[in-house]
Amino acid sequence: MRKTERQTKTRHTLLRTLMRATRTMVQGGLSETSRRCGKANCACANDPAFRHGPHLYLTYRADGASRSLYVPSEHAPSARAAHAAWALFWETAHTIAAVNREALRHRWRRLPPASAGRRPRRD
Numbered sequence: 001m002r003k004t005e006r007q008t009k010t011r012h013t014l015l016r017t018l019m020r021a022t023r024t025m026v027q028g029g030l031s032e033t034s035r036r037c038g039k040a041n042c043a044c045a046n047d048p049a050f051r052h053g054p055h056l057y058l059t060y061r062a063d064g065a066s067r068s069l070y071v072p073s074e075h076a077p078s079a080r081a082a083h084a085a086w087a088l089f090w091e092t093a094h095t096i097a098a099v100n101r102e103a104l105r106h107r108w109r110r111l112p113p114a115s116a117g118r119r120p121r122r123d
Contacts (some may be wrong), residue, residue, distance in 0.1 A: 007103050011096060018092045024078075025085035028060030030071075058083070 034053035036044045043050035056071040058079060071079040 003106065004103065007099055011099050014092050014096045014099070018089060018096070021085045021089035021092065023085070024082050025089045026058065026060075026079070026082035027086050028058045028069075028083070030079060030083050031057050031059055033057065 032054035034048075034051035035055065036042075037052055039045065044052055056073070056076050056079060058069040058071055060067055060069070
């Protein structure tokens with residue numbers, strides 16, 4: 001199998017992976033935080049060991065600002081899967097770009113040099 005055929009086959013395999021990831025991916029980061037509830041008589045007000053949580057949040061940027069989306073505990077597995085799908089999407093896209101870059105390099109090596117602006121050869 002020629003190099004260009006291998007690159008095309010690799011690209012198609014990667015594109016299928018990319019498309020699978022788009023079904024569930026969500027861009028952003030996941031973070032867990034523990035918080036105080038704000039009640040003066042609650043143990044969390046005085047002792048950090050008694051803070052409530054950890055609570056899961058999806059953080060992302062929208063309109064130039066950082067945003068957070070609370071993830072209810074029963075939805076944590078799907079949020080983690082969506083985050084993993086985004087990571088797979090990102091890595092796959094980088095791999096596709098590397099394959100494309102290699103294809104360009106290979107194609108450019110085979111092209112004859114541009115003759116524009118060059119002097120005619122004197123024999």
